[in-house]
Amino acid sequence: MEIRPHPDWRQALVESYDDIFRPFGPSAAAPGLPAVDDGWRDLLERACARIRASVRTHGGSLRVTEISEKYGSLRIRWEGSMSPEAAARVEEAVDLAEARSATTCEVCGEPGVLRAGEWLATRCDAHGDGRHPAEVEQGIEHPHVERRFIDGHWHAVFRFYDRTSDRFVEADFPCSQVE
Known part of the structure; x- marks a missing residue:
């Protein structure tokens, strides 16, 4: 066997x-x-x-x-x-x-x-x-950038990973338009 x-x-x-x-x-x-x-x-x-x-x-x-x-x-x-x-x-x-x-x-x-x-x-x-x-700028640890089509334009949406809740949270600053 x-x-x-x-x-x-x-x-x-x-x-x-x-x-x-x-x-x-x-x-x-x-x-x-x-x-x-x-x-x-x-x-x-x-x-x-x-x-x-x-x-x-x-x-x-x-x-x-x-x-x-x-x-x-x-x-x-x-x-x-x-x-x-x-x-x-x-x-x-x-x-x-x-x-x-x-x-x-x-x-x-x-x-x-x-x-x-x-x-x-x-x-x-x-x-x-x-x-x-590794050197990482304070306040922007673990960024996740997502492209979304909003109001006829592509925008970058910045989210950050929250380990405690195991989810992404959106950044407090405004999205910028991307091409």
């Missing part, structure tokens, strides 16, 4: 959400297998639940094609076919996960900050490995 090792959380995540990692059946490869440390496990589980709910509620299909770290924060790539409303909700779930990763230690999941060194990494003090926090 062959004894299989217990799959780690990454494989378990793919198996739990096979409808978004392998929408074409269990034999299909899961190219989106997370390539990140353990500290981002919870935020990925939350993101997958939000993505699944969006697709089930609004219809369509998608496949997660990549989950990785770049410049100290999470990147989730996907492809699919769905209504604009469903796609917007999926993008919001992805944006929230990526924004939360910029405030979460990738090693342990505790609150963290972007740290500079040989490469950028989001780490808590305990896992900072002597890296100093």
